[in-house]
Amino acid sequence: MNYKTEEEVALIGESAMIVSKTLAAIASILKPGLSTLDLDVYANTFIRDHGAIPSFHQYNGFPYHICTSVNDVVVHGLPNKTSLKDGDLVSVDVGAYKNGYHGDQAYTFVLGDTSSEILQLVKTTKESLSKGIEKAIHGNRIGDIGHAIQSHVEQFNYGVVKELVGHGLGKDLHETPPEIPNYGRPGQGKILKENLVIAIEPMINLGTPHIYTADDKWTIRTADGQPSVHFEQDVCVKKGAALILTDFGIIEKAEKENHNLKI
Template structure:
């Protein structure tokens, strides 16, 4: 069942989404080689609680951590732990919060130190494809238009577009209808109506699209061991132009000010 939001509910969701953005910006300030990913989890949890919200992910279907940290060939759902970041790593940090009963949920991929050009290009292209997909999230378009736009932009560079995991509707539940694939056919699927709120989140592999889930039941890795990149925004369908509820501006500012990170545009 699809829940279309009122304007007042959309504004509440914007508050939740912006808290996620602020949390990701705080994380961007501390990322460096030698940092254990569990330290990122601790920082995020404290920041979210201090701002009157709770982490969406903690104990969600048994997930044991407050945020998701997916390093290199981990596509999504990576566990924070004692693993330390290294120069040349990429890390996707996915954060969710519940505030005023509504969820915010988005992700950003960071480059630690100096990475190969092919990695930087993958990060840049995936991020571009997120906004290309968002451009299609307007009244009168269809769900397949979003997926097609993301798929086309990445596949023309030879990248693998993950099929097994997709974006989703968002509201009082973290995962609402509809599912929002990063692939599709123009003019197909659900007709988009005003105030549908979605998490649009391309998951793009340097190699093939195939993935597998580890024995922990959560961690998703690329089948060929090549890196994967994940970006995500919370988006509200509007007439003419989509409304992005989350904000990469503070994250990018922190990223540019951290000498340990490589900004990819």
């Protein structure tokens, strides 16, 4: 396990805040008619204007700067020229690298009108992330985080994606150990200690938990074509309560001010 100094936590926090600001900026412009490629170009410029570089660009060969996952795409969606339309679920995953450290955050937006069923999936997935973060404290175990997420979403019969997990974060975008599954048993798994920095990221499907990778070798979709939702925050394990390094508040503010988005 890669424990950080307070100075390192602060540097990761700087990169994490750039990511949150990028997502807030995206939230302010998102509307039908834009393409996910438009968002990619915008995010690349925004991140670089803030003195960082996009973490995802050429990471394991990834050709774009952010991941844009629409509707039944769980994660790793490739930005493209297709226009977004009313009713789309748009998950945006952003990474930023500055001063030798990464920040990494994802947020799912609802573009225009959609069903109450979809809104409930978004709300519940976001709540499950908060439940997981509550367990990211010194002395708990990794299974406590996963169990908190799983038990919250499975009461609605949603599918918890098990092949994809959260991760450690720092000088590398994905530091393992630890892996942070979105399922588990309380009191099981590696013990959490102070100043471990992790990205917790529930990926929850409306239907089956099963997924597959598309022919492009990147895009991961739900096996049944039903929608999926993804939220992610960076947190530092502390005694009593986790220190959240990313900021949903500024994203939510921009989301509320954009009449094209449904909360």
